[in-house]
Amino acid sequence: MKKLALAAAVFAAVAAAPAMAQSTTSVTLFGIADAAYVNQTNRVATGAGRAIQSGAWQASRWGIRGSEDLGGGVKAVFDIASTIALDTGTQASSSRLFDRNAYVGLSSADYGTLMIGRQVTTLTEALWVTDPLKANNGATNMNVRYGYLAGPGNPIANTFGTGAALANNSLDRQDNAAKYVYKASNGLIGMGYYAFGESTTASASANRSAGLLAGYDGSALQVRAAYAQFKDATGAKLDAWTVGGVYKLDALKFKATWSQNKIDGQTATYQDQKTKVGSAGVTYSYSPSLDLTLAYYRGTRGFDNVATDQKAQKFYFVPEYYLSKRTWLYGIADYERFNASGAALDNGTALKAGVRSSMYLAAGISHAF
Secondary structure (H helix, E strand, C coil), rough: CHHHHHHHHHHHHHHHHEEEEEEEEEEEEEEEEEEEEEEEECCCCCCCCCEEEEEECCCCCEEEEEEEEEECCCEEEEEEEEEECCCCECCCCCCCCCCCCCEEEEECCCCEEEEEEEEEEEHHHHHHHHHCCCCCCCCCHHHHHHHHHCCCCCCCCCCCCCCCCCCCCCCCEEEEEEEECCCCCCCCEEEEEECCCCCCCCCCCCCEEEEEEEEEEECCCCEEEEEEECCCCCCEEEEEEEEEECCCCCCCCEEEEEEEEEEEEECCCCCCEEEEEEEEEEEEEEEECEEEEEEEEEEECCCCCCCCCCEEEEEEEEEEECCCCCEEEEEEEEEEEECCCCHHHHCCCCCCCCCCEEEEEEEEEEEEE
16 A cells, blocks of 8 residues: 555656656758769770769768757757769668768757767868868869868778778768867857777777867858877877868959878888878859859878879869759869879879870769758
């Protein structure tokens, strides 16, 4: 009887308590569908030449993001997304279901946002704002490949960062990461992340990464400066940083960046590899429907055991014609010039023997949903 009376009392107390307030939840399906006809000249036959490609301008993707209003200016947020190969209908990554963002967190209007999961690094966040091509055309854009390390190649891709166990791993996003973002009302921005290596066989610092970002968003000026450090399984360091700015003047938007990364190691694998990328460009909004972009990139990569650096230069012309706010046509003309070993800084197949230049051409359509 005592147990029955106690149970009845507990039930009565719960029933008498005020019900939990109803929350407002928002869930959105989003993505980009992008496909183009692409041709690269002066390349060897295998894999080069004319083709329909997915994501020539922007990576084709789909995802789900949402938030729940918890009251008091606090929200729960999440974001998961996956890259797709639109030309074949397949998932771009064979090793990950969600190779882009995959995080959950809390966001406060007063105190910023804390997110946990797979997320972009501070380098990526900075160059998304300051890159002259809006961090698009990732196949040839050196700020994407080497500025924020989305396609750094060996030895970086398969040894550094939290996903180094995966083949051809990119460092633009990191697994097992906690990231904090704060945006002040005066335009100042601060950001930091730490990605746990979570190695079961090595030290706590193995394959971990961390980074910081400082920035400012004004009516005419945007500035970003970011730093990140990645470690391999032995604790060897890859230090990377980028600075850049955006200036708006009527129908013109000027952008410029400088990025560098260096491996601190003189082993036979690393040889103190250092990569530098500088870029500058201008976008002219000729009309509400037509943007015209001119951009220049210069990249170098050197090693302490090689006398001559690899060098590459790229000159871009990109028209974008907007059929609506969500659908637009684009063209990409990228003239590429290399020194004797500079083609190693480019994506795709090798140049033909004796050739030091190439032309990347694309015409496509992009739709955001």
